[in-house]
Amino acid sequence: LRQPMAIDLRVVITSLRLAVIMERMGDLSKNVVKRAGEISYKIEPELMKDITKMAKIIIRMFEEILTSYGKMDSQNALTS
Numbered sequence: 001l002r003q004p005m006a007i008d009l010r011v012v013i014t015s016l017r018l019a020v021i022m023e024r025m026g027d028l029s030k031n032v033v034k035r036a037g038e039i040s041y042k043i044e045p046e047l048m049k050d051i052t053k054m055a056k057i058i059i060r061m062f063e064e065i066l067t068s069y070g071k072m073d074s075q076n077a078l079t080s
Contacts, residue, residue, distance in 0.1 A: 018069065025062075 036043070036051075043051075068076040 014069070 064076070068074070
């Protein structure tokens with residue numbers, strides 16, 4: 001009933017880009033987990049603590065970005 005506005009097209013393009021990035025992150029994560037499973041017996045406990053800490057930081061950053069996207073808060077997304 002109405003012509004799409006520029007903001008509508010930006011939302012669609014951003015959603016598509018985000019989907020591609022999320023799929024790539026999932027693929028890379030899967031590969032890391034497979035490799036970690038193969039070498040887990042060689043990893044020192046101190047290094048595992050660092051890896052776990054890094055994973056938590058990444059998850060928090062990703063949650064902040066998705067929250068910013070959901071709220072359409074571009075300034076927060078850029079600083080996250």
